[in-house]
Amino acid sequence: MSGRRAPIAVVAAGVFIASTLTVVATSDTASAATTTFTPSADTYVDNSATGTNHGTSGQLGVDNSPIKRTFLKFTVSGVSGTVGSAKLRVHTDDVSGSQSPGGGTFRSMTDTTWSETGVTWNDQPAIDGATLGSLGSVARNAWYEVDVTSYVTGNGTYSIGVTSSNSDGVDYDSRESGATAPQLVVTTGTTPTTTTTTPPPGGDPVFVGAGDISNSGSGDSATAALLDGIPGTVWTTGDNVYNSGTTAEFDNYYNPTWGRHKARTRPSPGNHDYNTSGATGYYGYFGALAGPSGRGYYSYDLGNWHIVSLNSNVGMAAGSAQETWLRNDLAASTKPCTAAYWHHPLFTSGANHAPSTSTRPLFQALYDHNADVVLFGHNHQYERFAPQNPSGGLDTTRGIRTFVAGMGGASHYGFGTIKPNSEVRNSDTYGVLKLTLHGNSFDWQFVPEAGKSFTDSGSTACH
Numbered sequence: 001m002s003g004r005r006a007p008i009a010v011v012a013a014g015v016f017i018a019s020t021l022t023v024v025a026t027s028d029t030a031s032a033a034t035t036t037f038t039p040s041a042d043t044y045v046d047n048s049a050t051g052t053n054h055g056t057s058g059q060l061g062v063d064n065s066p067i068k069r070t071f072l073k074f075t076v077s078g079v080s081g082t083v084g085s086a087k088l089r090v091h092t093d094d095v096s097g098s099q100s101p102g103g104g105t106f107r108s109m110t111d112t113t114w115s116e117t118g119v120t121w122n123d124q125p126a127i128d129g130a131t132l133g134s135l136g137s138v139a140r141n142a143w144y145e146v147d148v149t150s151y152v153t154g155n156g157t158y159s160i161g162v163t164s165s166n167s168d169g170v171d172y173d174s175r176e177s178g179a180t181a182p183q184l185v186v187t188t189g190t191t192p193t194t195t196t197t198t199p200p201p202g203g204d205p206v207f208v209g210a211g212d213i214s215n216s217g218s219g220d221s222a223t224a225a226l227l228d229g230i231p232g233t234v235w236t237t238g239d240n241v242y243n244s245g246t247t248a249e250f251d252n253y254y255n256p257t258w259g260r261h262k263a264r265t266r267p268s269p270g271n272h273d274y275n276t277s278g279a280t281g282y283y284g285y286f287g288a289l290a291g292p293s294g295r296g297y298y299s300y301d302l303g304n305w306h307i308v309s310l311n312s313n314v315g316m317a318a319g320s321a322q323e324t325w326l327r328n329d330l331a332a333s334t335k336p337c338t339a340a341y342w343h344h345p346l347f348t349s350g351a352n353h354a355p356s357t358s359t360r361p362l363f364q365a366l367y368d369h370n371a372d373v374v375l376f377g378h379n380h381q382y383e384r385f386a387p388q389n390p391s392g393g394l395d396t397t398r399g400i401r402t403f404v405a406g407m408g409g410a411s412h413y414g415f416g417t418i419k420p421n422s423e424v425r426n427s428d429t430y431g432v433l434k435l436t437l438h439g440n441s442f443d444w445q446f447v448p449e450a451g452k453s454f455t456d457s458g459s460t461a462c463h
Helices: 175-180 219-228 247-254 258-264 277-290 321-332 357-368
Strands: 015-018 023-027 032-037 041-046 059-064 067-076 082-095 104-109 131-135 143-147 156-163 170-173 183-189 193-197 206-210 233-236 298-302 305-309 337-341 373-376 382-388 400-405 422-426 431-437 441-448 456-461
Touching: 032 067, 041 059, 059 156, 067 183, 082 175, 131 143, 131 247, 143 247, 219 258, 219 431, 233 258, 247 258, 247 277, 258 277, 305 321, 321 357, 337 357, 337 431, 337 441, 357 400, 382 456, 400 431
Parallel strands: 206 233, 305 337, 337 373, 373 400
Antiparallel strands: 015 023, 023 193, 032 183, 041 067, 059 067, 059 170, 067 156, 082 143, 082 170, 082 183, 104 131, 104 156, 206 431, 298 305, 382 400, 382 422, 431 441, 441 456
16 A cells, blocks of 8 residues: 555454264364464564665555555463364455555464564565465455464464465554454364264254355354254354455455355345345355346245245335245245344334334245244344234234344344344354254254354244
């Protein structure tokens, strides 16, 4: 980048062995230990100030005009067991305009002896190791994450260099910035744990997922680890990646975590996915898994269930293309039970986003065809409602049970005024919602991230 920009306030952004009786899932997650390290040294060099040391600067420059290179050093100590994951997290301070097209390339370095106060352009260590990852477009005041597991293998000292070929560069916060200093998040597994469960009667389908999933934090890694131990079809209730649903964000955030379950995922889009025009990043990443390209609504069957994925980012009014399609699709279904999911919730007690009444025509169509359960996202929390009619009235005869399942990994939201018929709520635990789809009922279970105790479970009969 050229010149220094005005300061900006910094804010933080299994293996299955199947038999006739049991499924055995082996995972290190339950006994995993996570340790976060801050740099023992960090600095950058600038070819327009060849003799200047920037070791005490609050920023770490990465640019190609003038050329700026950043150096990070971490001392990892006190960890035991096999390193299962190592993530480098950096926080942007200033970028050109609202975002920069190039967040830099991150490489390992063999030199771990350099001094923060001794490095200048004229006296800089070589960035000579393997490429660990790169960041595409980055925005101001946001966390970004690079997987460095291939490099960080245990206790020791590690150096990482960051360069850019883009003349519109980025400044990251340095260790002098305090809460937004770079982080190395190391997760180790100690003794693997084994759990044995009896499969659902008759091998009934499992339907599991969440919404509001991937950004540069660690929540999506925690929920993806839960999916590692749960078979079945994965659903998403939108905002699959933050902040703008770009191809680079899907590649850098979603793909390393939930992406390993992509082949069994049937997603729905959220408003952040549509921050990229036409949600082209979303449709490009999921392809045919997301239904007809660019439309965002489709259906499929699982066992005795008809499943509908809808798009709350496009027209939903009575008589709209989507609402008309939905009514025709439901009328053609021969399955006795029906589930649907989309992003914006018709019913929610969340403080950040009010109920999205524009979705009511979709809910009305589902109610008219005796649907059984609807899943939402948008508010980053978990909330279960009793069966309701489209107006929000308690309806134990034909009402649809709903869940807000926005706890996939993005930072938590709080609750405001609690709405009628809200039965269970949680706003501090990432997790996934697992539905077991029986022939004439379903079981639900909130499965929490490792180390958390909140859960919720129950059953509801189909209409």
